[in-house]
Amino acid sequence: MAKKKNDAPKTASDPALNRDLLRSMLLQRRFEERCAEAYALGKIGGFCHLYIGQEAVSTGTISLLRPDDYIITTYRDHGQALARGMHPRAVMAELFGRSDGCARGKGGSMHMFDKSLNFLGGHGIVGAHVPLGTGVGFAIKYRGGDQVCICFMGESVVNTGAFHEALNMAALWKLPVVYIIENNRYGMGTALERASAIHDIYERGASYNMPRAVCDGQDVFAVRTSMQEAIERARIEQTPTLVEVRTYRFMGHSMSDAVSGTYRTKDELEEYLKRDPIMLLRMHMQEEGELTEEDLHTLDEETKVVVQDAWDFAEQSPEPPVEALFEDVVVDTTSEALAEPVAAD
Amino acid sequence: MPVITYRDALNQALREEMQRDDRVFLMGEEVAVYQGAYKVSKGLLQEFGEMRVVDTPITELGFAGVGVGAAMVGLRPVIEFMTWNFAVLALDQVLNSAAKLLYMSGGQYNIPIVFRGPNGAALQLSAQHSQSFESWLAHIPGLKVVTPGTPYDAKGLLKSAIRDDNPVCFLEGEMLYNTKGEVPEGEYVIPIGKADLKREGDHCSIITCGKMALVAVQVADQMAKDGIRVDVVDLRTVRPMDVEAIRTSVEKTNRAVVLEEGWELCGIGSQIVDYIQRDCFDSLDSPVVRVHQADVPMPYAKNLERAAKPDVAKTIAAVRKVMYLD
Numbered sequence: 001m002a003k004k005k006n007d008a009p010k011t012a013s014d015p016a017l018n019r020d021l022l023r024s025m026l027l028q029r030r031f032e033e034r035c036a037e038a039y040a041l042g043k044i045g046g047f048c049h050l051y052i053g054q055e056a057v058s059t060g061t062i063s064l065l066r067p068d069d070y071i072i073t074t075y076r077d078h079g080q081a082l083a084r085g086m087h088p089r090a091v092m093a094e095l096f097g098r099s100d101g102c103a104r105g106k107g108g109s110m111h112m113f114d115k116s117l118n119f120l121g122g123h124g125i126v127g128a129h130v131p132l133g134t135g136v137g138f139a140i141k142y143r144g145g146d147q148v149c150i151c152f153m154g155e156s157v158v159n160t161g162a163f164h165e166a167l168n169m170a171a172l173w174k175l176p177v178v179y180i181i182e183n184n185r186y187g188m189g190t191a192l193e194r195a196s197a198i199h200d201i202y203e204r205g206a207s208y209n210m211p212r213a214v215c216d217g218q219d220v221f222a223v224r225t226s227m228q229e230a231i232e233r234a235r236i237e238q239t240p241t242l243v244e245v246r247t248y249r250f251m252g253h254s255m256s257d258a259v260s261g262t263y264r265t266k267d268e269l270e271e272y273l274k275r276d277p278i279m280l281l282r283m284h285m286q287e288e289g290e291l292t293e294e295d296l297h298t299l300d301e302e303t304k305v306v307v308q309d310a311w312d313f314a315e316q317s318p319e320p321p322v323e324a325l326f327e328d329v330v331v332d333t334t335s336e337a338l339a340e341p342v343a344a345d
Numbered sequence: 346m347p348v349i350t351y352r353d354a355l356n357q358a359l360r361e362e363m364q365r366d367d368r369v370f371l372m373g374e375e376v377a378v379y380q381g382a383y384k385v386s387k388g389l390l391q392e393f394g395e396m397r398v399v400d401t402p403i404t405e406l407g408f409a410g411v412g413v414g415a416a417m418v419g420l421r422p423v424i425e426f427m428t429w430n431f432a433v434l435a436l437d438q439v440l441n442s443a444a445k446l447l448y449m450s451g452g453q454y455n456i457p458i459v460f461r462g463p464n465g466a467a468l469q470l471s472a473q474h475s476q477s478f479e480s481w482l483a484h485i486p487g488l489k490v491v492t493p494g495t496p497y498d499a500k501g502l503l504k505s506a507i508r509d510d511n512p513v514c515f516l517e518g519e520m521l522y523n524t525k526g527e528v529p530e531g532e533y534v535i536p537i538g539k540a541d542l543k544r545e546g547d548h549c550s551i552i553t554c555g556k557m558a559l560v561a562v563q564v565a566d567q568m569a570k571d572g573i574r575v576d577v578v579d580l581r582t583v584r585p586m587d588v589e590a591i592r593t594s595v596e597k598t599n600r601a602v603v604l605e606e607g608w609e610l611c612g613i614g615s616q617i618v619d620y621i622q623r624d625c626f627d628s629l630d631s632p633v634v635r636v637h638q639a640d641v642p643m644p645y646a647k648n649l650e651r652a653a654k655p656d657v658a659k660t661i662a663a664v665r666k667v668m669y670l671d
Contacts, residue, residue: 070418104451113450120417121450125441131407132442135414142370142396142420162437165407172402328452329486330511 015290021063021220022285023299025055025278028079030303031088034311035078035095039255043315044095048109051079053250056277057182058083060223061150064231070118070140072133073152075110077122080152086114088310098317105320106328126187127160129153130179134166137175141238148234149177155244156187158204159196167242171208176234178227179242182217184249189263205242217247218275221284248272346529352522354496355385358503359423361532363393366421369507372399372408373425373462382427383463383522409435409460413442416458416512423507426462429478429516435460436481443512444487459506461515464492465556465606468520469650472642477607479555482514483584483616489513489537490584494558496526498581501535509537518556538582540590546574549664550594552617553604554580557655561604564660575664583613591617592624599630600667604660609637634663 032052038044051058054076062071062083073080081091086102094101095109102114113121120136123129133151140147157163158181170177181201185192193199205212211233215226223245230241250273252259260266285291349357363369370393375382377390377400390398401408405426412422426432432439439460446454466475483490489511493499499517506513543558544565551561558579565575576594580587595601601621603614614635621633639653665671 072414102451103449103453106451107449111449113453115450115453118418120414121446121454123442125437128410128437128441131410131438132414132417134407135411135416136418137414138411139415139418139420142415162406162410165402165404166410168402169404169407169411328448328450330489331447331452331455333508333510 013288013290018281018285018290021059022281024059024083025281026300026303027306028055028058028082029278030307031082032078034307036255038095044109045097046108048255049076049253050251051076054182054184054217054247055079056220056223057217057245057247060220061180061227064224064227065150068118069147070120070136070149072120072129072136072149073122074129074154075122075124076154077110077112081112081119084117084119086112086117086119088306089313092310092314093317096314098314099320100317104324127157127162130157130163131166133177134170134175137170137177137240138173140176146235148231151177151179153181154187155181155183155192155201156195158201167208167210170240171210174238175240176238177240178230178234179240181244182247183244184247186263188253191263202242202244210240210242212242214244214246217245218277218280220277220281346527348525349496349528350522351496351499351524352383352385354500354528355503355517356387358500359386359389360392362504362507363397368419368421369423370397370399370420371423371425372401372412374401374403374427376400376425383519405431405435406438409438410442412458413438413456416456417446417454421457421507423459423461426460428474429462429464430474430476432460432462439514440485444485448487455510456512457510458512459515462517463519464516465518466643466654469645469647471645475643479516479583480607480611480613483613487512488584489582491537491582492516492555493581494521494555494579496524496528498535498541500528501533502537502581505534505537516555521556538585538587540578540580540587542577543579544575544577546576547597548574549600549602549668550576550578550598551602551604551660552578552580552591554583554613555606557604557606560655560657560660563657564664567657568661568664588620588624591620595621595625596628599628601633602636602660602663602667603633604636604655606655607638609635609640612637631667631669634667636660636663
């Protein structure tokens with residue numbers, strides 16, 4: 001059932017699709033470069049985990065989804081939110097803690113949500129959202145729907161009990177969930193080999209008799225090929241898949257972590273930078289004659305304008321009013337529960 | 346009016362709500378084929394099928410999270426914990442997911458879920474199976490915490506909990522399941538957050554919740570024989586707490602005993618005493634006295650367990666103390 005690394009020949013290049021993929025990945029990259037700047041300026045606070053280096057995973061996966069499919073993810077969530085189509089203004093305003101943020105300034109970097117896009121949020125406790133993803137799969141099956149739920153996570157999640165419990169139930173009940181492990185090599189500063197007894201993480205799927213795959217997370221086409229298969233398996237056969245995507249984070253764990261030094265060397269980082277996912281896609285497109293230097297320049301400039309617009313919007317968005325402090329703790333239950341009780345006698 | 350057990354009252358509530366709303370399902374350990382560890386779900390698998398009455402592996406953290414995920418996308422799960430002692434394993438999902446998603450998402454994702462099961466001590470189950478979690482849970486903004494003590498309250502409140510659009514922790518009791526009481530046939534609901542005056546009196550208030558409501562009623566009935574009239578305020582819900590009912594009673598009696606099943610430090614009683622000192626300071630004729638479990642893990646030996654638990658005798662002594670009768 002296990003699959004070897006996918007090096008199947010690529011299908012014919014699709015220039016329009018490739019341009020969309022490039023645009024999506026470039027948006028995430030340029031957006032997060034400005035996040036780092038805003039963080040340094042104190043405009044973004046708290047924990048801020050950047051996704052730079054992993055953009056092929058979000059874009060490759062999400063480009064295959066239908067609008068009614070679901071996505072749930074971790075606290076490293078900006079890239080996936082943007083790839084799903086969340087407005088950069090709403091994401092940046094949330095990062096700035098403003099009232100026009102997607103969570104009205106109450107969630108911040110780790111908690112991007114957009115119900116209209118079935119984007120079920122960034123979750124802050126490692127592993128805790130994996131059972132939620134299983135629950136979404138349960139709900140799809142309960143209703144007899146043909147959506148799928150994509151559950152993104154980092155490789156450190158696989159050592160939590162929540163991961164084990166959630167994958168066991170998903171396989172036991174045959175739920176339409178694709179569990180995507182973005183193996184970026186480090187759980188904060190602890191290398192995979194120092195945290196997991198198994199280094200081929202996709203093999204964890206064997207414990208649950210779950211179909212599994214591994215792919216190159218720097219190659220957006222490889223990601224799409226793997227995910228296509230997993231998504232179809234979920235949609236058509238109602239069977240979950242565990243996909244390990246081998247990628248690398250070019251930044252520190254969060255903004256307070258140096259890019260290299262204590263737990264990884266500069267040499268290692270530089271080696272991985274040679275496989276920048278955006279660069280690989282751009283080179284492919286240039287080789288295929290789908291993209292000129294001028295096209296690339298134009299696309300990049302357009303992207304920067306979008307990001308600057310998001311920045312300006314966020315800066316102008318008001319702080320949440322103090323009254324908002326006590327809003328959204330509980331919803332008013334307006335259902336029949338509040339109907340007059342029938343007397344006992 | 347029919348007299349039924351607390352167990353059957355819960356069963357009726359589940360059945361009626363599942364008939365009323367297809368989105369409601371029951372999930373937990375032994376709820377389906379086994380018919381419920383305490384038979385609360387008896388017959389439900391046969392009536393509703395295995396998609397709506399779902400046996401899980403022993404995996405509290407996992408299935409609590411499955412419930413939250415299903416609730417995020419529109420279902421209305423009832424998650425049964427075989428006991429709240431085991432729910433400690435799932436506390437992350439209750440605290441960090443169910444209770445917070447509405448707030449963290451800026452109001453986008455409310456979580457209509459019920460977490461239910463027996464709470465507190467039964468008989469000789471010793472330390473790991475005899476704990477009261479109402480104060481732990483009541484500490485958390487975003488939750489509602491319901492503690493019915495009678496069959497009537499159990500049914501009406503469970504129906505409200507299932508219809509509530511927020512996460513509700515519903516605390517039952519092994520020792521309550523066989524207790525009997527009048528429960529009307531047909532539809533009724535009891536609003537969450539409303540206390541009930543289980544006995545009326547003007548000499549002393551006992552403020553309590555859950556299983557201890559039965560103890561308080563026994564105390565009131567016994568003391569009535571000596572002409573002492575006790576007001577028994579059964580909170581029924583500890584979050585949100587019916588502060589108005591506490592105030593009304595204490596302003597009438599000028600004396601209060603606070604009775605709870607759990608430990609003393611930072612217990613539900615601590616909060617009730619705080620409300621009393623804030624709102625009724627000038628009404629008090631004596632300091633409030635608390636009755637609670639001894640500050641130890643629950644022992645196994647019968648005599649030690651008895652010594653650890655709050656009971657009728659200890660509560661009577663507390664009432665006599667606040668009335669300066671000794």
